[in-house]
Amino acid sequence: MTSWEKKPVTIGKDCWIGMGVCILPGVTIGDRVIIGAGSVVVKDIPSDVIAVGNPCRPMKTRSGEKIKPDNPQK
C-alpha cells in the first residue's frame, strides 16, 4: 500500500502558475517564476525563470536568456 506523506508546497512572491499545472508535494518554487500551462512540477524551481513541461524545467530567465536543460538525455 502506498504511504502518503504530507509535504508543503512553497510558492515564492510574484509567481504566475499557468492553467492546469500540477505541483507535487514538497516542491519549492522561487520568486518571480512563471510556470507554463499544463506543466508538472516535480522538483524545485529557482527564482526568476520561466519553467515548462513534464517534468517542469527552467527554459529561460525572466529576462529572456535561454537555459540549457540540466540533462538533455532525459
Ligand SMILES: CC(C)(COP(=O)(O)OP(=O)(O)OC[C@H]1O[C@@H](n2cnc3c(N)ncnc32)[C@H](O)[C@@H]1OP(=O)(O)O)[C@@H](O)C(=O)NCCC(=O)NCCS
Ligand atoms: C510559459 C509561457 C508563458 C511561455 O511563453 P513564451 O515565453 O512566449 O514561450 P514560447 O511560446 O516562445 O515557447 C518557448 C518554448 O517553450 C515551449 N513551451 C511554451 N509553453 C509551454 C508549456 N506550457 N509546456 C511545454 N512547453 C512549452 C514552446 O513549445 C517552445 O519550445 P521550442 O523552443 O522547443 O519551440 C506560455 O507558453 C504559457 O504557458 N502561458 C500560460 C498560459 C495560461 O495558463 N493562461 C491561463 C490564463 S490566466
